[in-house]
Amino acid sequence: MLTHDLHESIVAQLYSAAAGDIEWREIMGRIADLFGHAAAVLVAIDPAAGSLRAHTHGYTDDEANAYYQSETFRADPRASLHMGVRAGEIYHDRALYDVPTMLRDERVRASIDAIGVAHQMGLSLRLPNNLSGAFTLLSTEAEGMPTDEGLAAFHRLAPHVEQACALSAIIEQAAGTQAVLLEALSAKADGVIIVDASERLAFVNDGARAILAAGDGLGWSDGQFATARAAETRRLRAMVNGVTSALKKSKAPDVGGQIVVTRPSGRKPYVVRVLAAPPGERLLSHFGCACVVHVHDLAAVRVPNPAMLSATFGLSEREARLAAECIRYADLSAAAAAIGMAHNTARNHLQSIFRKCGVHSQAEAVQLFGRLG
Numbered sequence: 001m002l003t004h005d006l007h008e009s010i011v012a013q014l015y016s017a018a019a020g021d022i023e024w025r026e027i028m029g030r031i032a033d034l035f036g037h038a039a040a041v042l043v044a045i046d047p048a049a050g051s052l053r054a055h056t057h058g059y060t061d062d063e064a065n066a067y068y069q070s071e072t073f074r075a076d077p078r079a080s081l082h083m084g085v086r087a088g089e090i091y092h093d094r095a096l097y098d099v100p101t102m103l104r105d106e107r108v109r110a111s112i113d114a115i116g117v118a119h120q121m122g123l124s125l126r127l128p129n130n131l132s133g134a135f136t137l138l139s140t141e142a143e144g145m146p147t148d149e150g151l152a153a154f155h156r157l158a159p160h161v162e163q164a165c166a167l168s169a170i171i172e173q174a175a176g177t178q179a180v181l182l183e184a185l186s187a188k189a190d191g192v193i194i195v196d197a198s199e200r201l202a203f204v205n206d207g208a209r210a211i212l213a214a215g216d217g218l219g220w221s222d223g224q225f226a227t228a229r230a231a232e233t234r235r236l237r238a239m240v241n242g243v244t245s246a247l248k249k250s251k252a253p254d255v256g257g258q259i260v261v262t263r264p265s266g267r268k269p270y271v272v273r274v275l276a277a278p279p280g281e282r283l284l285s286h287f288g289c290a291c292v293v294h295v296h297d298l299a300a301v302r303v304p305n306p307a308m309l310s311a312t313f314g315l316s317e318r319e320a321r322l323a324a325e326c327i328r329y330a331d332l333s334a335a336a337a338a339i340g341m342a343h344n345t346a347r348n349h350l351q352s353i354f355r356k357c358g359v360h361s362q363a364e365a366v367q368l369f370g371r372l373g
Contacts, residue, residue, distance in 0.1 A: 002034065002153040008048055010034070010157060014164035018171065022097060031157070037137040039117070042165070043068075044133040058138065059115070067115055076111040078120075085124040087132055090158055092121040093145055103141075111323040112141070121146045123158045127169045135161050191295035194277065199223070199244055201305040211270065215339050217263035218270050218295065225293075228264050234241075235259055239274040246276070256291065268298035303327050304372035312372065314356050319349050326350075327366050 002010070013027045028040040039058025054064040067073055078097065085091040093099050101116065102108055112118050122136030137154075139145070146154070191208025195201060200219065204212070212220050219226045225231045225240065240288070242255035261270040273294040304327075306320035315323060325335035336346035350362065359365045 002157070006034065007153075007156060011160045014160050015167070018168040020168075020171065024055055024168075025057050028055075032137055035137055035154065036120075036143060037121075037139045037148065038143060039138040041136050041138060042133070043136070044127065044131060044169075063115075072111050072114050075107045077105060077107060078111070082120060082122070082134070082136075085134075087124050087126040088162065090121075090123050090151075090155060092151060093119050097190065099145065114200040116140055119143070119145045120199070121151070121154060123154075123161055125162050125165050127166055131169065133165065135165065190297045190300055191293075193293040193295070195240060195244070195291050195293060197244055197290040199240060207297075208293075208295055211297065216265045216267065218261050227261050229262060232259060232261055236272060236274070240291060240293070243274060243276045250354070263299075271296040271298060287328055302370065304369055308372060309369065313353075315353060315356060319353050319356075321364065322346055322349050323353055323369055326362060327369055332362065 006175075010031060013022060013030065016022045017024045017027045024042060028042060032038070032040040039056065041057075041059075041064055043052060043054045045052045046056075052065075052068055054068060055061055056064045056129070073079055078093075081096045082091065083098075093102075099119075103112075117138040118141040119139045120136050121139075122134050125133040125135060127133050136353050137146075158289050191211045192203075192205045193201060193208045194203035200223065211218055217228045225233065225236050227236060236259055239255065239257050239259065246255055256274040256276060258271065258273045260325060262267055263270050275292055275294075277290055277292050306315075306317070306324050309315050309320040309323050310317065318339075322335060322341060325338045326332070329335040329338065332346055332350065333343050336343055341349070350365075353365060356362060357365060359368060
């Protein structure tokens with residue numbers, strides 16, 4: 001059924017689908033066609049959430065998911081047998097039940113009438129992060145059950161199907177993790193610190209490194225976070241420990257939290273947020289990422305890039321540089337001096353900035369520009 005060359009071609013396409021180079025539906029369709037089946041379904045199951053989602057060839061995903069949520073599916077006595085196959089094992093109808101007897105069951109006939117599927121051959125998948133799933137080829141009564149030759153070919157292909165599905169799950173989770181972290185970075189996180197399962201610093205971005213080095217209320221001492229106030233130190237350490245302890249016990253962490261850290265300098269405080277790293281990040285990271293600490297400096301002055309000001313408001317290069325310095329300095333003379341501009345020249349540029357930005361004062365301009373910072 002599957003020649004050596006066909007087998008190798010399918011395997012290559014499976015890993016291409018895992019990498020996102022081709023659609024899963026494309027390779028599912030090719031496998032179904034080669035085995036003489038009308039349809040194929042790839043199901044991912046999250047036991048903790050009790051959720052199931054299907055990706056299909058031969059049906060729409062909405063049709064498949066509606067069926068799996070229906071009373072018809074739940075009443076079908078074959079469903080529990082298929083779902084009960086141990087992870088990593090191949091299954092087919094003849095191995096699970098007496099097919100002629102089962103096909104006479106009214107509940108089975110109702111299921112066949114609903115979706116047209118009479119026979120299945122599939123693989124129960126082992127996926128990362130306690131997920132499970134199934135890759136199943138579906139056939140009508142006319143297409144019949146798989147032949148011995150078909151079963152042998154599927155057995156050879158099955159390990160690659162499982163590995164490709166697991167790899168796809170890892171890649172998708174990594175992409176989701178990156179998106180979550182980037183979103184957090186854009187949401188007021190000046191400093192980002194990643195702590196591993198042993199509560200060691202695994203990663204510190206430049207913003208966080210500068211904050212820790214400044215020693216103005218938040219630091220790292222003797223392998224732990226330290227603040228200027230004992231109560232804040234205890235609370236911050238407890239939040240970090242709560243996340244790492246939960247992960248060591250393989251529990252889903254619902255701990256973490258947020259704390260305001262005061263600063264001896266009298267400047268506005270830091271807002272420090274502790275949260276568990278997404279499961280995909282912990283799995284993929286070679287340093288065992290356990291929790292992420294975001295530090296937001298309320299005293300920081302956020303200055304937009306002059307190029308952004310030029311592109312947004314049509315400012316000249318000199319006007320854009322002056323506009324950026326006006327955010328740093330309340331006094332126009334100081335802002336002009338910072339870029340080597342004479343005071344009178346700065347006043348003329350400022351009037352031009354007002355016209356282009358639709359504002360009437362320096363205070364309005366600073367407020368507007370600050371929103372882009």
